[in-house]
Amino acid sequence: MTDENELSDREIEIIRLVATGASNKEIANALTISPNTVKVHLRNIFGKLGVLSRTEATMTAIRMGLVEPPGSANQTGNRNEVSPADDMNWQVQQQDIITPVTSKRGLLTIIGFGLIILVLAGFLLNRVLFTSNEPNGGITVAELEELSSKRWTTMQNLPQALSGMGFVRYENKFLVFGGVSENSISDKLFIYDLDMDAWSEGAILPTALKDIQVAILGERIYLPGGIDGNNEVNSGLLVYNPRNNNWEKGAELPIPISSYALAPYEGKIYLFGGFDGKNYLDSIYAFDPGINEWILYGSMETNRAYSSAVVLGGQIHLMGGKNESGVLVDHSVYHPQREILGEDAWEDAADLPEARYGMNSIVLADMVYTAGGKNLNEEFLPVIQYLPPKDSWMEIDSPPIEIGISPAVLPYETRLYILGGLNSEGYSDQSLVYQAVYTVLVPVIQKD
Numbered sequence: 001m002t003d004e005n006e007l008s009d010r011e012i013e014i015i016r017l018v019a020t021g022a023s024n025k026e027i028a029n030a031l032t033i034s035p036n037t038v039k040v041h042l043r044n045i046f047g048k049l050g051v052l053s054r055t056e057a058t059m060t061a062i063r064m065g066l067v068e069p070p071g072s073a074n075q076t077g078n079r080n081e082v083s084p085a086d087d088m089n090w091q092v093q094q095q096d097i098i099t100p101v102t103s104k105r106g107l108l109t110i111i112g113f114g115l116i117i118l119v120l121a122g123f124l125l126n127r128v129l130f131t132s133n134e135p136n137g138g139i140t141v142a143e144l145e146e147l148s149s150k151r152w153t154t155m156q157n158l159p160q161a162l163s164g165m166g167f168v169r170y171e172n173k174f175l176v177f178g179g180v181s182e183n184s185i186s187d188k189l190f191i192y193d194l195d196m197d198a199w200s201e202g203a204i205l206p207t208a209l210k211d212i213q214v215a216i217l218g219e220r221i222y223l224p225g226g227i228d229g230n231n232e233v234n235s236g237l238l239v240y241n242p243r244n245n246n247w248e249k250g251a252e253l254p255i256p257i258s259s260y261a262l263a264p265y266e267g268k269i270y271l272f273g274g275f276d277g278k279n280y281l282d283s284i285y286a287f288d289p290g291i292n293e294w295i296l297y298g299s300m301e302t303n304r305a306y307s308s309a310v311v312l313g314g315q316i317h318l319m320g321g322k323n324e325s326g327v328l329v330d331h332s333v334y335h336p337q338r339e340i341l342g343e344d345a346w347e348d349a350a351d352l353p354e355a356r357y358g359m360n361s362i363v364l365a366d367m368v369y370t371a372g373g374k375n376l377n378e379e380f381l382p383v384i385q386y387l388p389p390k391d392s393w394m395e396i397d398s399p400p401i402e403i404g405i406s407p408a409v410l411p412y413e414t415r416l417y418i419l420g421g422l423n424s425e426g427y428s429d430q431s432l433v434y435q436a437v438y439t440v441l442v443p444v445i446q447k448d
Contacts, residue, residue: 005048012066014041019058019067023413024172024195035195151435152399155417159190159199161427162420166214166223167360167408170242174410175202176419177223177240180210182427185229189240194412203245206238211406213262215269217289219243222250222269224287225257233258233277237287237294251292253285261309263316265336270297272318272334275305280323286336298339301346304328306357306406310368313388317349317368320356327355327376331386350391356381358405364416365437369396371418372407380404380423383416383434401430 007015010031017027024042028035046052049060061067158176165179165186174192178185187209189202209226216222223238235257237250253271260274260281269287273280282303287294300318307321307328316334320327331349338345352370359373359381368386375381380402382395404423409416414437421428 158429161429163422178209215264259305322357329355360409
């Protein structure tokens with residue numbers, strides 16, 4: 001590394017904290033600088049090291065000796081403050097990872113360290129908790145239970161108690177559109193800055209709306225339909241430009257629709273089902289922003305509203321919902337390209353653990369997390385997780401507060417964020433954070 005590419009003392013401090021799994025905000029707090037300053041340093045670090053991600057930067061820094069090997073007594077950075085993984089008290093004994101060999105020196109040479117992203121989804125914790133009272137490695141049931149309770153934290157609450165809002169992540173911000181509170185339907189756009197842990201307001205919606213979803217394509221955020229301030233189902237399409245903080249209007253839907261599921265996929269937006277004010281719908285509409293046009297693209301086997309859709313593995317997963325016959329339990333996978341070819345576009349996947357509507361879902365670490373909603377008996381339901389390799393669902397750690405119907409559900413880095421919703425106590429401004437993924441550094445050993 002040339003002199004001009006050498007990391008400064010401050011950059012070394014930052015990469016050592018990055019190696020512990022710390023977020024920009026946590027690094028800023030530890031070094032008493034602003035999150036924006038951390039971002040500037042990270043850009044410089046990536047450029048000097050010739051890397052594109054925090055993982056690559058960590059691995060390169062370890063190879064260069066800038067970051068101490070995991071478990072070293074001299075390792076810089078307080079992992080207890082910045083990395084939840086350390087709370088697990090993982091104990092890898094030397095005899096478990098080193099096999100004695102016969103050589104002149106009788107030693108093993110450590111030639112590198114791998115960075116493992118360990119997805120501690122609920123199923124892993126449950127497997128350990130219920131297999132043994134004292135798992136190997138010195139982790140007790142009590143310690144794991146304590147870790148589970150620490151996975152839920154909070155952030156700054158929503159500025160207003162809301163349900164039925166649209167939401168999306170844009171860069172390092174969460175945008176929350178409209179929704180309904182105890183007194184009225186909202187025309188507000190609330191913006192949460194993840195680095196600053198603070199809310200602000202964006203340009204007011206042209207129309208107050210609830211029971212909506214939004215989808216982002218490029219640098220435009222699309223908000224179709226919804227129920228307006230007069231409690232009428234809307235057919236309009238609002239388009240928000242987050243760079244300029246202004247609104248435009250797009251092509252109207254062929255019919256008024258609210259309470260639909262929405263998914264952006266390969267440059268188009270797909271709208272599933274919904275409610276037109278009188279009937280539950282089975283239609284699939286597709287919007288092409290290139291020509292500013294909606295088309296009736298296909299149909300579902302079952303009409304529904306208040307369902308949930310996500311894109312996972314190049315497919316659209318559609319889950320649950322309700323119609324005039326009751327609450328739905330099914331989970332199907334939709335292949336839009338097959339619709340064009342005239343083939344059956346639907347496949348069955350594992351049903352939800354129980355019938356559910358009014359929930360929202362996101363994808364994090366190639367798994368689906370579904371939060372909020374009610375069942376057939378109008379009971380509020382736990383947060384669940386879908387594991388694609390096993391085609392199965394399971395419940396994750398219980399949140400400290402009841403999650404209601406139609407909350408905002410958002411992913412960022414290794415965390416799941418759940419905002420607002422309508423629960424048994426009324427409209428909520430709660431903002432919960434769930435640590436879904438942990439980073440653990442493990443040495444890789446090779447014989448001479």
